[in-house]
Amino acid sequence: MHKYLKQFVHKSPWLYRINAGSCNGCDVELATTALIPRYDVERLGCKYCGSPRHADIVLISGPLTTRVKERVLRVYEEIPHPKVTVAVGICPISGGVFRDSYSIEGPMDRYIPIDVNVPGCPPRPQAIMEGILKACEIWKKQIMEVA
Amino acid sequence: MLPFLKILVRNIIKGPATEAFPFGDTFTPKRLRGRAELNPERCLACGICSHVCAGGAIAMTESADGRGMEFRLWHNTCTFCGLCEHYCPANAITMTNDWHLSHEQSEKYTCCEVQFVEYPVCKRCGKRMLPHLHQRLAKGLVGAVNTAEIMQICPDCRRLTSAMQQIKSKTCFSTDRSNS
Ligand code: SF4
Ligand code: SF4
Ligand code: SF4
Numbered sequence: 001m002h003k004y005l006k007q008f009v010h011k012s013p014w015l016y017r018i019n020a021g022s023c024n025g026c027d028v029e030l031a032t033t034a035l036i037p038r039y040d041v042e043r044l045g046c047k048y049c050g051s052p053r054h055a056d057i058v059l060i061s062g063p064l065t066t067r068v069k070e071r072v073l074r075v076y077e078e079i080p081h082p083k084v085t086v087a088v089g090i091c092p093i094s095g096g097v098f099r100d101s102y103s104i105e106g107p108m109d110r111y112i113p114i115d116v117n118v119p120g121c122p123p124r125p126q127a128i129m130e131g132i133l134k135a136c137e138i139w140k141k142q143i144m145e146v147a
Numbered sequence: 148m149l150p151f152l153k154i155l156v157r158n159i160i161k162g163p164a165t166e167a168f169p170f171g172d173t174f175t176p177k178r179l180r181g182r183a184e185l186n187p188e189r190c191l192a193c194g195i196c197s198h199v200c201a202g203g204a205i206a207m208t209e210s211a212d213g214r215g216m217e218f219r220l221w222h223n224t225c226t227f228c229g230l231c232e233h234y235c236p237a238n239a240i241t242m243t244n245d246w247h248l249s250h251e252q253s254e255k256y257t258c259c260e261v262q263f264v265e266y267p268v269c270k271r272c273g274k275r276m277l278p279h280l281h282q283r284l285a286k287g288l289v290g291a292v293n294t295a296e297i298m299q300i301c302p303d304c305r306r307l308t309s310a311m312q313q314i315k316s317k318t319c320f321s322t323d324r325s326n327s
Binding site: 037038039096097109121123127131133 | 201222249250
């Protein structure tokens with residue numbers, strides 16, 4: 001990456017959300033962090049984007065159900081490198097309340113490398129923001145390392 | 148036109164709705180259920196908490212030398228439901244309102260509440276035994292009830308006496324969070 005670009009790129013990572021079979025609890029909290037003015041994740045320079053090809057930080061919720069697994073992995077592959085993955089909620093981290101169910105393929109780190117975990121069922125918006133902040137730092141480091 | 152002006156003035160007076168967090172403080176309700184915490188002094192090693200745990204977060208293993216029991220609560224599968232706190236007979240588990248639990252992947256399996264509950268020693272033979280509720284009572288840890296009296300009366304009278312004592316001493320421990 002060009003040196004000049006490097007100075008700016010790390011300041012505004014774009015977020016992308018993957019629902020891997022979540023109960024929607026975590027997704028509501030994720031939407032809350034961005035969409036209601038009280039939390040406003042865009043102050044961190046982050047912005048939600050609609051396409052995996054534009055994403056820098058991926059927020060995954062849900063325990064990775066059998067039905068959705070292939071699609072999640074396919075979407076994940078489409079995200080350009082470098083990327084930072086955040087597991088939101090206990091579902092992707094450990095399977096949570098769905099652990100050991102017949103239809104669950106997770107935990108997520110069996111298939112997708114995770115960088116930051118935000119436990120909670122669901123985590124409160126502030127906790128998610130804290131996780132995103134950690135992810136931003138990792139993202140910055142990764143950008144600096146890219147040749 | 149007029150309603151709009153009203154809203155405008157109200158918003159100007161109120162200032163921005165956005166919280167300062169993560170650059171400043173945020174509001175944390177006192178009753179928020181966050182990281183669970185165990186007080187090993189109170190725990191009876193009864194296992195009710197791990198039995199009722201919705202997320203299967205609590206593991207209790209007896210140490211090899213029989214000195215006590217290791218209590219391990221993995222925050223990464225805890226749903227913050229508070230069932231453990233509600234059902235714990237000794238009020239040993241409490242849900243704190245600490246929600247700063249996000250961590251990097253390297254800490255995934257160490258994000259635990261680990262405590263060691265030491266078994267008391269038998270006065271006669273020196274063997275280790277499970278902690279009894281009345282031993283916890285004798286330490287004055289579960290309410291401020293008069294244990295000596297309570298041990299000599301039938302369960303019905305006991306219930307009444309301890310209820311009366313708790314009302315009098317106002318140290319009734321309740322898991323009802325609606326008034327805290
Ligand atoms: S962690 Fe809890 S709230 Fe989030 S998706 Fe799983 S079950 Fe739903
Ligand atoms: S924390 Fe409470 S419920 Fe759990 S083993 Fe100890 S006394 Fe029993
Ligand atoms: S709060 Fe619920 S999930 Fe967490 S340890 Fe207690 S019973 Fe288990």
